[in-house]
Amino acid sequence: MTGGPRAALPDSPAQVLADLLEVQRRRFAALDPRLPPAAAPPPGDVLVVGTPPHRAAGVVTHHAWPAGSGPLLWSAAQVTELHPVVGAAGHGPLHALVEAWRGHVLPAVLRDDDSAAVVTWPSRDVVATRVFLDHGLLPLAVLAVRGLAAVRTPAPDRGLVLRRAEPADLDACVRLALEELAYSSQVGGSLVRPDAEAVKRTMLRDRLGRGEPTWLAERDGAVVGMIECGHADAAPGTWLANLLPAGRWGYVNCASVTAAERGSGVGAHLAATAIAALEAGTSGGPVRGTYLYYNPPNPLSSVFWPRAGYAPLWTLWEVRPAGGLR
Ligand SMILES: CC(C)(COP(=O)(O)OP(=O)(O)OC[C@H]1O[C@@H](n2cnc3c(N)ncnc32)[C@H](O)[C@@H]1OP(=O)(O)O)[C@@H](O)C(=O)NCCC(=O)NCCS
The missing domain is CATH 3.40.630 (Aminopeptidase)
Known part of the structure; x- marks a missing residue:
């Protein structure tokens, strides 16, 4: 031994x-x-x-x-x-x-x-x-992320009509999604690939078909803004549970106001409507709050979302x- x-x-x-x-x-x-x-x-x-x-x-x-x-x-x-x-x-x-x-x-x-x-x-x-x-x-x-809190109400705008998007609004939704993509591709990781329109159209058709909550803003009968949202569960074992506390969350997938209307309150009206509706929950139960992604180099969204109550939780370094x- x-x-x-x-x-x-x-x-x-x-x-x-x-x-x-x-x-x-x-x-x-x-x-x-x-x-x-x-x-x-x-x-x-x-x-x-x-x-x-x-x-x-x-x-x-x-x-x-x-x-x-x-x-x-x-x-x-x-x-x-x-x-x-x-x-x-x-x-x-x-x-x-x-x-x-x-x-x-x-x-x-x-x-x-x-x-x-x-x-x-x-x-x-x-x-x-x-x-x-x-x-x-x-x-x-x-x-x-934004915890449950009162939503800042923008000044009334009598010319602006807000309504839920329907499958028949697909063309307007695609147009606004592509405007957002073009803007975001200059200030973040988004890419306008050759098939961007076809890919967006398919994704939006599916989302509208499933009745996922999307709101439109109209002025003089023309669609000038869109906010595309949904709910997601941070259930144990899901990728979302690695990022957010367990429970049900509302999220904003895409917000877009057509260039000529930016800075005049359309986005604030859309966000106030969408956040209040997302926070009201669904048949899936009450929500803990709402989340979204934005690009810090985007001079519009990096002001707009913090003004709406969102604060960075995770940074995506790239x-x-x-x-x-x-
Ligand atoms: C971001 C966007 C949706 C905001 O909508 P909007 O109608 O332009 O915003 P609003 O006019 O409602 O502005 C709301 C707040 O954002 C801020 N804001 C808006 N435009 C701004 C600008 N040009 N400069 C600085 N702040 C601005 C203001 O603080 C404003 O709050 P206040 O009126 O109390 O000061 C819109 O500008 C847009 O579509 N941008 C291009 C695409 C994009 O970036 N989408 C978001 C991806 S996450």
């Missing part, structure tokens, strides 16, 4: 992730009480950098959107995504993690111009903000193409 102390076995990657996730739950809770408990990362390539107490980890996933699919109007075709599990780590380990991610991006993705490196992280974690900025990631979008990650 041999004597002497036995060398400690290194922790398995799964154990490292589990330990760091427990600490990360406390990090998230301290950062922002509106966040759900930090979720376990999806399956993928596990990265571990550093040693305790300066250890951090993450999971790298890769996905490709098929031609003609809806997400290609706001996403690159190939996406490498980092899911950090960093416990209480500060700048040093976070830098090392992003560097390790850079080394794990598939060569085919690095060569593809239609690619992106993406990480979604709590907006209030400014330690991570510094690191992401230093590696070339941009805050291209935020998921912003580099396009993925080879721009440094």
Whole structure:
């Protein structure tokens, strides 16, 4: 029999992730009480950098959107995504993690111009903000939430008529959705791909056909604005439950006011009507609040949504193409 102390076995990657996730739950809770408990990362390539107490980890996933699919109007075709599990780590380990991610991006993705490196992280974690900025990631979008609260009522506008959209309004909805896409493609991650009109038309036809709540604003008989909304459940195991506390939520998918009418209160009327209706709940039960995505570089929506009561919860950091990650 041999004597002497036995060398400690290194922790398995799964154990490292589990330990760091427990600490990360406390990090998230301290950062922002509106966040759900930090979720376990999806399956993928596990990265571990550093040693305790300066250890951090993450999971790298890769996905490709098929031609003609809806997400290609706001996403690159190939996406490498980092899911950090960093416990209480500060700048040093976070830098090392992003560097390790850079080394794990598939060569085919690095060569593809239609690619992106993406990480979604709590907006209030400014330690991570510094690191992401230093590696070339941009805050291209935020998921912003609004708790239940009285809706700011805009000044009356007698010339404006608001009504629910019906399937027969498809053409007007497509026109406004494309106006929004054209504007947003200049100030965020949206892309006007050659099949954009056909893809939008199919998505809107389906939504209107299902009776999902969409409101239109009309002036002098012409449709000048649209707000396209819905409800979603942050049920355990769904992707939404990783982002929002469990329960039912209302969401705004697209808001668009035709260029000539912007800045004159049409959007505020649409938002006030839609938010009040979404908060009133559905047969699916009461809602906890409402959420939406907007682009911080959009000079209209970045003013408009905070004025309506929305505050960033998650920031979607992104580099396009993925080879721009440094
Ligand atoms: C964002 C949008 C839907 C807002 O609708 P709108 O009719 O232009 O907005 P409103 O006139 O109702 O403005 C409401 C508030 O937004 C702010 N706002 C609107 N236009 C603004 C502008 N040009 N500059 C600064 N603030 C502005 C104001 O704070 C205003 O509140 P106030 O009147 O109390 O000051 C509309 O501008 C639009 O379609 N933009 C292009 C597409 C887009 O960005 N869609 C949103 C994607 S998330």
